[in-house]
Structure formats: structure tokens, C-alpha cells
Amino acid sequence: MVGSGEIVVDGIHKVFKKGKPDEVRAVDGISFTINKGELFGLLGPNGAGKTTLIKCISTLLIPDSGSVKVGGYDIYREPLDVRRHIGVLTGGERSLYWKLNPVENLRYFAALYGVPRKITKERIEYLLDLMGLTDKTRVRVEKLSSGMKQKLSLARVLIHDPPILLVDEPTLGLDPYFARFIRDFVKNELNRKLNKTILLTTHYMDEADDLCERIAFMNRGKIEALDTPERLKQSMPQKQVLEIKCQGTLEREMFSSIEGAASINISHGDGFAYLRLNTDNPEIILGNIIELVRENAKIYSVRVTVPTLEDVFVHLTGASLKDG
Amino acid sequence: MWVIVEEVRKSIRILLAYPAEVIFWVFSPLLWVIPLVFQGKALVGAFSSTQFGNLAGTDDFIPYVLIGAIISTYMFSAVWSMGNSFRDETYYGTLEHILSSPARPAYILIGKGLYNSILSTSFVIVQLLICVFIFGLEITLIKILPIFMFLLLLIVGLYGIGFMAAALTLLVKEAHGLLHMFEYILFLFSPIRYPVEVNPITKTISVFIPLTYALIALRGLLLNIEFNFLKNSVILFGIDCVLIPLGLIVFHYVEKRTKTRGTLSDY
Numbered sequence: 001m002v003g004s005g006e007i008v009v010d011g012i013h014k015v016f017k018k019g020k021p022d023e024v025r026a027v028d029g030i031s032f033t034i035n036k037g038e039l040f041g042l043l044g045p046n047g048a049g050k051t052t053l054i055k056c057i058s059t060l061l062i063p064d065s066g067s068v069k070v071g072g073y074d075i076y077r078e079p080l081d082v083r084r085h086i087g088v089l090t091g092g093e094r095s096l097y098w099k100l101n102p103v104e105n106l107r108y109f110a111a112l113y114g115v116p117r118k119i120t121k122e123r124i125e126y127l128l129d130l131m132g133l134t135d136k137t138r139v140r141v142e143k144l145s146s147g148m149k150q151k152l153s154l155a156r157v158l159i160h161d162p163p164i165l166l167v168d169e170p171t172l173g174l175d176p177y178f179a180r181f182i183r184d185f186v187k188n189e190l191n192r193k194l195n196k197t198i199l200l201t202t203h204y205m206d207e208a209d210d211l212c213e214r215i216a217f218m219n220r221g222k223i224e225a226l227d228t229p230e231r232l233k234q235s236m237p238q239k240q241v242l243e244i245k246c247q248g249t250l251e252r253e254m255f256s257s258i259e260g261a262a263s264i265n266i267s268h269g270d271g272f273a274y275l276r277l278n279t280d281n282p283e284i285i286l287g288n289i290i291e292l293v294r295e296n297a298k299i300y301s302v303r304v305t306v307p308t309l310e311d312v313f314v315h316l317t318g319a320s321l322k323d324g
Numbered sequence: 325m326w327v328i329v330e331e332v333r334k335s336i337r338i339l340l341a342y343p344a345e346v347i348f349w350v351f352s353p354l355l356w357v358i359p360l361v362f363q364g365k366a367l368v369g370a371f372s373s374t375q376f377g378n379l380a381g382t383d384d385f386i387p388y389v390l391i392g393a394i395i396s397t398y399m400f401s402a403v404w405s406m407g408n409s410f411r412d413e414t415y416y417g418t419l420e421h422i423l424s425s426p427a428r429p430a431y432i433l434i435g436k437g438l439y440n441s442i443l444s445t446s447f448v449i450v451q452l453l454i455c456v457f458i459f460g461l462e463i464t465l466i467k468i469l470p471i472f473m474f475l476l477l478l479i480v481g482l483y484g485i486g487f488m489a490a491a492l493t494l495l496v497k498e499a500h501g502l503l504h505m506f507e508y509i510l511f512l513f514s515p516i517r518y519p520v521e522v523n524p525i526t527k528t529i530s531v532f533i534p535l536t537y538a539l540i541a542l543r544g545l546l547l548n549i550e551f552n553f554l555k556n557s558v559i560l561f562g563i564d565c566v567l568i569p570l571g572l573i574v575f576h577y578v579e580k581r582t583k584t585r586g587t588l589s590d591y
Contacts, residue, residue: 016586026586052586058424062584083426094417099341100334111330112425112432140341156421 005033006164006197007040007057012066014052014221026052027063028221034199039191041212042201043309045319049221050201054168057199058088071164084113086164087157091172095153098142102133102152105141106159113160127155130189147178154185165190167200171207187211205310215309219317229309236307236315238262238278242286243305245272248297255292260285263315273297278311327427331435332442339443349443357454360389371459379519381549387461391543392516394448394455398441398475399482399535400507405440406433406486407503411493414591423588429579430572433490437483467545470553474545477560478538484567491571491578497590515539534563 014027026049034040042050055061057068059079068075071085089095096105103124110120128134131151141149150170157165167186171179187210190196202208208215209229216226225232242261250266250273262278275293279285282304293299307315314320339345364385368376377383409432413419422432455461463471489506493499511517513529514536520526530536537556544551582588 014586055420055586060420060424060583060588061586062580080426083424086424088421088424090420095421097334097338097416097418099338104334104337108330108334109421109425111326112422112427114326114426117326 006036006038006071007034007199008067008069009033009053009057010067012053012056012063012068014049014056014061014063018064025221027056029066030218030221030223031066032216032223032226034197036197037191037195039187039198039200039211039213041208041215042199042218043203043205043208043215043313044201044218045203048203048218050203050218051168052221053218054088054166054199054201058086058166059083084160085162086166087160087162089153089157089165089167089170091150091169096141096149096156099140101136101138101140102128102144102155103137105152106155109156110159115160123159123161124155127158131155145178147174147181150174150178150182154182158190162196164197165199167198169202170200171202171204183207183211205308205313209309217313217316219313219319224316225312232309232312233307236278236312238280239306240279240282241305241307241311242277242279242282242289243303244275244289244293244299245301246275246293246297246299247272248293249273250275250293250297254296255289258285258288258292261289263311263318265310265314265320267310267320272300276311276314278307278315325431327431328435328438331432332439335436335439336442349447352447354450354454356393357390357451360393361386361459364389376519379521380515381519382543382547384459384547386459387455387547388519388543389517390451390455390459390461391546392539394451395478395535395539395542396510396516397447397451398444398479399510401440401444401447402437402479402482402486403489403503403506406437406483407489407493407499409433409436410490411497411499411591414589420589423579429575430487433487433575434483437479437486441479461546463546471542471545474538474541474557474560477557477564478534480564481534481560481567484564484569484571487568487571487575491575494575494582494588495578497587510535534560534567537563 010031012027012030016024016026030053042053044050052061056063057070057075059075059082070082073081073085075082097108100108106124106127107120110123115123128137131154133148133151133155136144136148141152144152170182170186174182186198186200191198200208200211212229214226214228215232217224225235227235252264252266255261255264255277258277260279260281265276267274277285277289286302290299290302310320365371368385371386372383373385374383376385380388382388410419413422423429452463456463489499489503492502496502510533513526514520514533515530516535516539520530520536537559540551541553541556543549
């Protein structure tokens with residue numbers, strides 16, 4: 001048993017295409033507890049099983065085995081009670097009726113969640129005001145920007161004022177301004193001010209690091225580590241990271257012969273390749289590394305920094321958060 | 325109950341967002357009826373036939389067929405709308421958000437069915453007006469109540485079939501072909517367009533189709549054909565008592581199956 005908490009997941013399994021050659025163990029014996037008022041993160045690459053787990057907790061998917069309790073209610077025996085106590089927010093834009101306006105959307109979802117008619121109107125006004133959408137009340141959703149749609153999706157999730165929120169990749173596809181708004185809102189308004197219990201899944205390391213009190217690393221359906229972001233970073237055997245920003249082609253195998261370099265992570269972004277090596281002695285390996293990189297790429301910068309959650313994830317799983 | 329009202333309201337709002345669909349609903353009853361009239365006249369040479377009367381109980385071919393068309397409008401729109409409703413929600417991207425709410429799917433489906441019944445009723449009213457003003461069909465006030473009673477008995481049973489059609493769509497995702505086949509089977513084996521007495525096989529099979537009893541009763545009332553009021557109403561009521569729980573059981577089973585297999589939101 002995992003103990004008591006607002007969300008208690010105990011040994012759940014979910015296998016798709018069971019017994020077939022392309023069988024997928026999407027969730028493979030996961031257990032954890034989320035306490036009341038906690039902002040808990042599930043961090044893992046695409047395909048790690050995060051969304052499957054969220055679907056199991058929100059009663060959209062029936063696990064093969066194990067138990068899940070949400071707000072004290074069992075997902076198998078009391079699914080309607082579970083649904084009354086949760087709000088599910090997903091990334092992407094298609095969770096609203098695009099041909100309806102924000103008020104019509106919220107009124108419909110209020111009815112689905114059994115919000116009394118007499119308080120629905122004031123609840124809608126409050127939420128649209130909170131999201132800064134009061135001037136868009138009669139505009140069809142299809143005319144709103146992606147960020148505004150996600151704000152409205154947040155309002156939809158909050159229409160019945162649930163104590164527990166399941167937030168799945170909430171900033172996916174959003175521009176930096178709206179992504180920042182959503183992150184701030186989740187942390188400051190929902191978690192700190194309204195004391196909501198939040199399970200957030202993301203494959204953005206910064207998002208998990210910035211928002212979550214505790215983080216579970218999820219990879220291939222399993223939880224690889226679970227702790228506070230600080231403790232996870234402190235758990236790294238090597239306390240420094242050598243980072244090289246360059247343009248060109250880098251392969252992990254190129255650096256496998258370097259002694260003193262632990263896990264190696266190569267990622268790409270903004271037209272650059274980023275090589276990160278965990279090490280205790282960056283000054284000793286630096287010369288060899290630069291030589292190897294120069295064979296295939298043009299170096300733009302070199303710096304020594306501290307491990308991030310991504311480095312911990314690579315160290316533990318051998319996979320990158322950007323994999324999948 | 326509010327869920328049902330809001331479902332109807334939402335569906336109407338979405339319909340109104342597509343002006344071409346509204347034009348369809350305004351003009352199609354008329355366009356649908358006219359070919360039937362010409363077809364009848366071309367086949368029989370007039371609007372009535374003694375040969376036809378021997379089988380159908382009325383010489384008037386056109387009103388007979390039009391009533392069949394009207395009733396089948398209810399039948400097919402209920403099955404189509406409820407069958408495809410969750411597929412539409414998958415297309416909108418809202419299905420999982422609906423099914424993760426505490427609202428019972430049956431209420432949502434009833435809301436979708438009611439919305440379609442409202443559309444069908446407006447469709448049927450136009451068709452009935454055509455029957456009355458062009459073909460001299462007589463509808464007296466005294467007939468209105470029993471007509472509505474039989475329509476209600478029919479619609480309730482149709483919702484049971486609609487639950488099963490929705491379940492079928494959740495299961496196979498693309499159920500257009502199967503729903504079309506269901507439609508064609510009904511056209512063949514129930515007296516929608518022709519008296520099933522014309523062939524002993526169709527006559528025998530028609531006994532097992534609920535639509536048959538609604539058609540007999542409503543034609544009896546509207547065209548003054550003799551029929552057993554009590555027998556037809558009891559049979560329709562009995563069919564409703566079976567179809568509604570059966571539809572709910574089938575839907576519940578299929579919903580659970582798709583949640584187990586993880587295919588709920590597949591398109």
C-alpha cells in the first residue's frame with residue numbers, strides 16, 4: 001500500500017495490444033501518492049506513459065490491475081464521484097466547441113458537471129474575468145488565438161471548482177507569453193492561492209522544475225525516480241556539466257571513449273546542437289572534447305554549469321526528454 | 325435534466341453556425357416529397373389505384389407513401405444522429421471531456437436525440453402541410469392526440485435503437501455503412517414505401533420490426549384504415565420496454581470495452 005493522500009496510485013498496469021507482437025506496456029506497475037494541496041509533476045518524454053496514466057486516473061481508461069483513489073474515491077467503484085472532484089486540462093486546442101462562444105461553452109460544461117443554474121452565470125463571469133476574456137464573451141472560439149483558447153480551456157476545467165486538477169502538457173504549442181501565463185496561473189492562482197491539488201505532466205524540464213514541489217521521472221511506463229527537484233539534482237554523482245553549443249552533426253557514440261564523462265546528452269534547438277556531459281573534472285576532459293566536436297561541428301560557446309533535471313533524467317534512463 | 329436541455333441548445337447553436345445546413349432543413353422536406361409524388365403518378369397513372377387498395381387498405385397511393393416517408397424520417401434521423409453523435413464529438417475533440425464529466429452518457433445521447441427529434445418534427449410538419457394542402461389529407465383535432473401518442477411510443481423505442489447505434493459507432497468508429505444497411509433493411513421489410521403484403525417473406529419479417537406497428541397505427545389514423553388500436557399501442561409499448569434498457573446495457577458494455585482497450589477517442 002502507498003498510504004493516504006489526495007491521489008493514491010498503487011501498482012497500476014496498463015498494457016495495449018496484449019499478447020500481440022507490438023504489445024505496449026504503457027503503464028508498468030506505477031505507485032505514488034500526491035498530498036492535498038501539492039503540485040506534483042510527471043516528467044518524461046513523449047510516449048513515456050504520462051497521458052495513459054492521466055486517463056486512468058480520470059476514469060477514461062480502465063487499468064488492467066492496481067488501484068487508484070482520487071479524493072478518497074475509487075476509480076472502479078465510484079467513477080462519478082471521482083469525476084465530480086477532478087478537472088482535466090489537456091494541451092492542444094481541441095477541447096472546446098469552436099462554433100460556440102466562451103459563454104456558451106462554459107454554460108454547457110457547467111451543465112455537464114451539475115453546477116446549479118443560479119450560480120452558473122456568476123461563475124462564468126468570474127472565470128472569464130480571471131482569464132482576461134471578458135471582452136471575448138460573444139466571440140466564437142474559432143476566432144480566438146491559441147493562447148486564448150487554452151485560457152478558456154482552463155476556465156472550463158474550473159467551472160465546477162474541483163479540488164483536484166489533472167493538467168496534461170498544458171503549454172503544448174503555446175507561444176512563450178501564453179505559456180508563461182499558464183505556468184504562473186497554475187502555480188500562483190490554482191496551487192498557492194486556491195490550494196488545488198495538481199498533477200501536472202510535461203516533457204518540458206523547465207516547466208517541471210519551475211512549478212512542481214515533487215517530480216516523478218517517467219520513462220517506458222515506469223517511474224525511475226521521485227523526489228523534489230533539488231534533491232533529484234543533488235542525486236547526480238557528478239556535480240558539474242560541460243555544455244558545448246555548436247552547429248553540425250554530433251553522435252553520442254563519438255564521446256563514448258572519453259574517460260571522466262558520465263552521461264552524455266545531445267539536444268537540438270534554435271538551429272544549434274547542444275552537447276552536455278556530466279563530469280566532476282571539466283577542465284581535464286575539455287581539450288579532448290573540443291577536439292572531437294571540431295571534427296564535425298563549429299563551436300559557438302563552451303561553459304561549465306550545474307546539472308539540470310534533464311541531466312538527471314538522462315543519467316537515470318539513458319534517454320532524453322526530447323526523445324519519443 | 326439540465327444536461328439534456330443544454331445538449332439540445334448546444335446542438336442548435338452549432339447547426340445555426342452552418343447556414344448551408346439551415347437551408348437544407350428548410351427546403352429539403354419539399355424536395356424530398358416531390359419525387360415521390362411524381363414516382364407514384366408515373367407508376368399508377370393517377371393518385372389512386374384499386375390494385376394498390378387491395379393490399380394497402382387505401383386506394384390513395386401518395387398519402388400512403390408520404391406517411392411512410394414522414395415516419396421513417398423520425399426513424400432514420402434518430403438512429404443517424406445518435407449513432408454519429410459521439411463521432412462528431414471525437415471530431416470536435418470534446419468526447420473525452422464529455423465522458424470525463426459526471427454527466428451520464430445516456431442523458432447526453434437523449435439530448436442529442438431530442439435535438440434531432442425537434443429538427444425531424446419541423447421537417448415532418450412541412451411534409452404534413454404538403455399532404456394536407458396538396459393531397460387533401462384530413463387531420464382532425466380528435467386525431468392529434470392518438471397521433472402524438474403513437475409518435476411518442478415510436479420515438480422512445482427509437483432512442484433505444486439510438487443508444488445501440490451510438491455504441492456501434494464507439495466500437496467500430498466508422499458506422500456509416502452499417503447504419504445505411506440498417507436503413508435499407510427497414511425499407512425492405514417494413515411498410516414504409518409499399519405494403520409488405522405484396523410478398524409473403526416481407527410480410528412475415530415485418531412483424532418483427534417495431535416501425536411496422538407505428539406505420540399501421542398512424543396510417544390507420546390519418547387515412548381512416550381499420551386497425552387494432554389497443555394491439556398496436558401495447559406492442560409498441562412492449563417494444564419500448566425492451567429497447568430502452570437493452571440500448572442502455574449495450575452502450576454501457578461498449579463504453580467499458582473501449583475504456584479497457586483505450587480506443588475511446590480513436591477516430
